[in-house]
Amino acid sequence: MSDEATIRITFTNKPVITQQPSRSQIFQGEEITLTCEVQGGEKTDWWYDWRRNSQYLQQKNEKVLKVTASQSFNEEYDCMATRRDDIYSSTTGSEAFTVSVLLETNVGDNGVIQVSKGGIYRCRGERETSGYLSDMSDEAYIQITFTNKPVITRQPSWSQIFQGEEITLTCEVQGGEKADWWYYWRRNSQYLQQKNEKVLKVTASQSLNEEYDCLATLRDDSSSSTTWSEAFTVSVLPQPKAQLGTNKFNMSEGSRVTLTCSVNQPAGWKYFWYRDSKTSPLTKYDSNMYWNQSEVSQEGRYWCRGGRGGRGGRGDPLYYTEYSDPISVTKIIPNKATLTLQHDRPQLYQGETIALRCAIDGGNTGWEYEWETSSLLKPANVSQYRMEALSSQHQGEYRCKGNKLRGAQSTDWSNTVTLTVLSRPKLSVSPSWLIPGASVTLICHTEPPSAGWSFYWFKAVPNSQDSYTYEPLPGTSSGTANNSFTVHGQTHTAGYACSAGRGDPPIYTQHSRPTFVWSSGVHPSASLTVNPDRVQHFTSESLSLTCEGSSSQWRLIRFLTDDSLLSFLPPATINGSTYIKNEAPRKAVYWCESGTEFSNAVNISTHSDGVILVSPVYPVPVGESVTLLCVMKTGNIPSDVFFYKNNKLIENERRGEMKISAVSESDEGFYKCQYNGRESAQSWMAVQFVSRQKGFPMWTIGLICGLLLLISLLLLCCCRKTEDLCFNRLV
Incomplete structure (x- = not known):
């Protein structure tokens, strides 16, 4: 243990000693009361210590000290206070308080007396032997x-x-x-x-x-x-005079004028407002009572004045300034401006052309036009604003007004038109992962959906600039009235896009962003391999992705499924492989592209903690075996694990692995594992189906076999009847 350290706290509150009675002179034998008052510490519980002539008194802890004046002519007292709940926290000592003691002297041989009150004094002498009294002395006036x-x-x-x-x-x-x-x-x-x-x-x-x-x-x-x-x-x-100002003297219908009242002497003024006469104050419904600004909507003659005082600062003031000079506010009825939008379509797409027209009642002659907009492009001072090749810069709110070329007259601002420029339609595909033999449905979404559109369909072809060019799908160059289109016979990963057009001549939107349909099947011309071969990985691990096939120029694509974010990864760095460090938990689909070739796609998910399921990235052929494991972040493989398929417990017993010796089509589904209360994410295990040789359908073969069996029975029966007939003839 360390040595002890004593902490003492000294408050800034300083005690003051008061005396009762409060006479400036005390006579010998009189009793007085001294009180130690801690300024600002009245609510604190204190102990009190007293000293007389720098010596501590035996009596302590009391706020009040009773003193009997002794023969000493001067005695000094001081005090100090300490918190009762903390003896180490105290005030400083008070200033010394001096008690002056006078000796009371009776009239004696010397004829001297000391007095403590002022007034008029006289004296006379008396002989001790005979009692003879002298004449009274002159008066002496004592002023204290x-x-x-x-x-x-x-x-x-x-x-x-x-x-x-x-x-x-x-x-x-x-x-x-x-x-x-x-x-x-x-x-x-x-x-x-x-x-x-x-x-x-x-x-x-x-x-x-x-x-x-x-x-x-x-x-x-x-x-x-x-x-x-x-x-x-x-x-x-001198009595001040209020000053009244305004932001404008004329107002239009429905608008307000702001009046400002001020007193050129700062001092907590309230402000009072009057209209039409100095005896007609505005109420709280007409103005902001007592504020130095008032918004008025009625025309008239206005005054103001300031006031201060009153009971607690409330009620009628006791003192007013002089009234301000009056200000007259008039109301004008201006021409009205109206803003209209060509085609009355506030939602437009990039590339379209539109016009806004500002019209003024009574004709557009003699006016200059002023526009106000929240868009990035401000219109010129013309009555019609034509926007060609719309872009996101045109999006925003618009309004206009007219200013007379001669004179100060202006219209109010027109109605507001909000222009929304939509960047491009959106394409969705179904299904996202190819199912053998199934078709792919494309749907082009325009926001908001509206009639009059023709839809155009494209295949996304990779180019060398980390983007795509778009080739029309067969039979769609003239567009379709329906916003959906079906693609048949697609077997490999592919990208699609759409656009829309309307009007005569038609105005086309931009292409939608490419949307992909993925295939997990590997084919020789383009393939993607993953090492290690599993769907789930920890964030602390790295994985290798390798593009192989008929091309020497590949690019690796990653699509984050939670964010719908497509990105082009850097080229292969080591032996034709791209190494990815898993820095954050995410789910992504990866594939390779080159020219018109798309590789198989793989699902990869990364996890920061817990356990992961080891399952194959690629489809497992029917008849082959597969083993599923549950792995911890340390690399350990626990032996007491539950396995689930499609959220159902496979067997109610723990095991170290799940082995399927001969995979069948029924084994396809979502799998996960659970260990010690921690559960892995689900992963889809695909099964590669066995393709059957083309020929007669099974039901046809069965029908033929049945017919052959029936013919054989009929022939057998006929043969028996013939034998009986021949036998009878021989007999």
Whole structure:
């Protein structure tokens, strides 16, 4: 263990000592009460420590200390406070508080007496032997001045006071809050007739500066008083005038004008609005009450003024500025602008031509046109905006208005037309993976679907620029009215695209992005091999993809199935193979392309953790054996695994592998494994079907065999009847 470290916290709150009674002079034998007050720490639970003349007193922990004045003429006391729940957290010590003790002297031979109150004093002597009294002495006036100095505060506390405003001055005796005082006020060194009040209400006069000071005397001792306070200067400014401005003087039907009111003296003003007369204030339904801006929709003559004061800043103000000069707002009824779209088709495709026309009621002569749009291309100042070869830059909202070539008249903005430029149609194929003997259906989607389209169908042919050229499918060069097309006899991986056209002469959309139908069957002219030969892989592994066949120029394609993202991978790097590092979990289809050749396609998925199923990438021929395994990320192959086909448990027992000795067509399906609560993803195991020789159908062969059997029975029966006839004849 380390050495101990003691942490002490000292608060910035400093204690202050107060005395009761608050007399400045204490006589021997009098009892006084000292109180230790922690400023700002009234809600904290404290212990208190007291010292007298720098020596700790035995009595402690009490906030109040009772002291009997001793014969010492001066004694100094100070205090400190410590938190009750944390003895290491305390305040600093207070300032020293001095108790001055006077000795009370009776009249004696020297005729000297000490007094503690002010007033008029006289004395006379008396002989001790005879009791003879002398004449009274002359009067002696004793005036006591306390060190407590009054301070004047003002409400409201604004830095600037305006002519006619009422303010309140308060005379505060610091440290004498519990004493009973009379108060005296002076203005510009002249006593005011009003006296004895702590509070003085003043209405600011035209004088630019007035000085006020105050003095306090004890009510029970008019000869004991404070000094005069410091002079308090009240600076008075002339009554301000509100300023009214506007963003425009004319407004059209349905629009608003913004009025702004200001006072050229910052000080927490509220603002009041008036229309048509200074006695007709606007209500909260007409304007934003008390705000310096107001939006008005009615024509008329407007004023404003500022105000401040009131009870707690609410209600009617006690002081107002002068009214502003008036502003007149008028309403105009302008010509109306209308924006129309040719063909009334707000959704258009790239490459089409369209026009927007801005028309003004009463004719288009003498107007200049102004356009506002959110698109990237701004129209010129013409009445008709023609857009040819539409692109995404034309997409957005449009509106227009007219400005008179002579004069300041303008129309309001027209209605808004939203133009949507669709980039290209979308093509879907069904099925995505080829089934032997099945046809492929292509569907071309336009957004939104609408009548009047002709559809055109294309085969995607790889080119040397990491893209495709498009060749029309046989018999489709004139287009089809139906948005679907069926391809028969497709056996290998292939890409397709579509476009649409409408109008006379027709305007064509761009080609759709290529969409692919994949085949897992390997053929000699183009093939893709994967090493290691399995569908599922961990992200920490790398795999090798090799394109082989009749071409020497191949490109490897990857299609991310979750994102529908097609990408061209870099060329082969090592021995004709492309090595891929699996950096993130994903599902993808890979295939090779060269010229018109497409290889088989393979499904590859990568996983960051858990277990994976080892299953073949390629279709398994009927009759061959296959083994499925469950593998952990460490490479271990557990021996207690459950295997599932199409989400159904194959056998209710654990095993290390699943072996199918002779694969049949019924073994095709989705497989997965489960180990210790962790489950692999599903993988499709395809089966390569055995192709049958062409010939008579089986039902035909069966029918022929049946007919031959029937003929044989008839011949046998006839033969027996003939034998019987011959025998009878011989007899």
